[in-house]
Amino acid sequence: MEGWPIWIVDQYIEKFLQEDVGVGDLTTQGIGKFVEQTIRADIVAKQEGVMAGGQFALRVFTFLDREVKGEIVVQDGAFFRPREVLMRLSGNAAAILTGERTALNLLQRLSGIATRTREMVNLVEDLGVKIADTRKTTPGLRAFEKYAVRCGGGINHRLGLYDCVLIKDNHIMLCGSLQKAIREVRSRIPFTAKIVVECANVSQVREALEERVDVIMLDNMGLEDIKQAVRMAKGRAIIEASGNVGPHNVRLIAEQGVDIISSGYITHHASWIDMSLEIEDQNGL
16 A cells, blocks of 8 residues: 555544444345355446556455455556456455445545546656646545545645645735745744745746745746746746646646646546446355
8 A cells, every 4th residue: 555554544444434334234234144155256347547546445345354355456557448357356245245335435536536647647748747636635535535646647746734835825915925925934834844835927936936935836827927937947946837727738838848737637527437346256265
């Protein structure tokens, strides 16, 4: 799970299962002895996409029953086609059926984000621009959704308010000027923290450069202004473009020479990738 401590993953998965299972799966309990069987089951794609979250989905089943065995057939970051088997499971029927929806929900959502990210990455892959996510994520799922972005070939912007300074228009309004906002922040944050400033025009870009910020985020700027900002900032700060970025304009923006393009599109416009769990065998292991 790419360096995630298992106890952190389990904290999330326990919450996910509490939401769905509660005090017990009434249907599975009602079937009685039939769910005591050992079964084989496959998770199968019903449409094409990019895989993300395989280890998380598998952990749902082993969290319910450590005797469940699983094989991730399509690894995270790999492309898959309709009817392709993504994961093979074997074990207690009750555990597999109880964890089915939670595991599929994770896989479908995360694979949808990875697929949308790959779409954007492919559009600019020859231009040396990196596609980054934003904080426009589903509450409670941010860490998982940002992991899915990496599976799709993108990079992560800040994880939250705690790991990077991002001075926006409202902060500037409160402080009275961009310069005052930067200086106030710099006097209080750890020296290890980066400062990103959202600039709405070239004048603000010039002011941010004079204050030696780390990253300048060009917010909803036109192409000519972006090009001018890139020339001004060359070698002095990282240039990030953001604001209403999607497949329709990401390449045009990238062609202006920015370093990073951040887009909420890859998370809030991601469609779930349809998948199903199919029982393949009973008692035959």
